[in-house]
Amino acid sequence: MALPPTIPTSFVPHSNVAPRKFSSDFTGAFGFFAYAVLGIVFLMALGVFFYGRILVADEASKYKKLTVAEAEIDAKTVESFVRLRNLLSSGETLLEGHVAFSGFFSSLEKILPATVRFTALHISIGKNGMSKVEGEGVAKSFNALASASTAFAGDGRIKDAIFSKINIKKDNSVSFSLFATLDREIIVFSP
Numbered sequence: 001m002a003l004p005p006t007i008p009t010s011f012v013p014h015s016n017v018a019p020r021k022f023s024s025d026f027t028g029a030f031g032f033f034a035y036a037v038l039g040i041v042f043l044m045a046l047g048v049f050f051y052g053r054i055l056v057a058d059e060a061s062k063y064k065k066l067t068v069a070e071a072e073i074d075a076k077t078v079e080s081f082v083r084l085r086n087l088l089s090s091g092e093t094l095l096e097g098h099v100a101f102s103g104f105f106s107s108l109e110k111i112l113p114a115t116v117r118f119t120a121l122h123i124s125i126g127k128n129g130m131s132k133v134e135g136e137g138v139a140k141s142f143n144a145l146a147s148a149s150t151a152f153a154g155d156g157r158i159k160d161a162i163f164s165k166i167n168i169k170k171d172n173s174v175s176f177s178l179f180a181t182l183d184r185e186i187i188v189f190s191p
Contacts (some may be wrong), residue, residue, distance in 0.1 A: 099125060099187050104133075107158070111151040115140035123182075131182035133158070136165075139174045157183040 101123060118137040125131050139145040145163065152161040158180050165177040 099131075101187055103185075104182060104187055107155065111155050111158075113139075113144050113147050113151065115144040116148045118178075125187075131184070131187050133178065133180045133182060135178045137176055137178065139176065141172055142166075142168065142174050145174050145176055152180065157185060159183060 104123070116137060116139040118135045120137075121133065121135040123131065123133050139148065145166070149161060149163055152158045159182070161178060161180040163176050163178055165175070167175045169175065
């Protein structure tokens with residue numbers, strides 16, 4: 001049997017307080033986060049402090065090793081190394097300015113056609129350091145001489161090659177004279 005609504009079901013008096021609604025209060029969460037950050041920063045500060053101590057101790061031990069190593073250095077050995085360095089640098093300076101025509105002859109052998117040969121060749125270096133080549137030679141034909149001229153122009157290290165005194169003989173061979181200047185890189189010594 002159902003009770004009428006006017007009869008109370010419990011003997012505890014009801015309060016007239018409205019139910020509490022949920023409010024977003026992040027004060028506790030923010031405080032927890034702040035303490036966590038503070039703890040991490042504190043641990044990092046301790047780590048930096050101890051790492052600094054480790055580095056200072058490491059520096060001191062390496063400094064001791066360095067002073068021991070410096071004390072063991074023989075003055076005669078150092079003098080011999082300095083002398084060797086000076087000799088090597090002097091040798092390098094001499095070789096940089098040393099003229100060696102082997103590079104020119106190697107290039108000449110590569111670019112000159114087999115049907116062209118020199119009968120006389122004179123190489124000179126002027127006071128300004130400019131190298132000049134004067135020569136006389138014989139080519140099997142005029143086309144071979146033209147091929148040699150094209151090869152000289154294509155190389156670029158043998159400059160201003162001028163073929164003169166061209167004389168065609170009865171057997172169609174051609175005698176000629178050559179005047180040219182040489183680029184410095186073709187006559188400088190290279191190991």
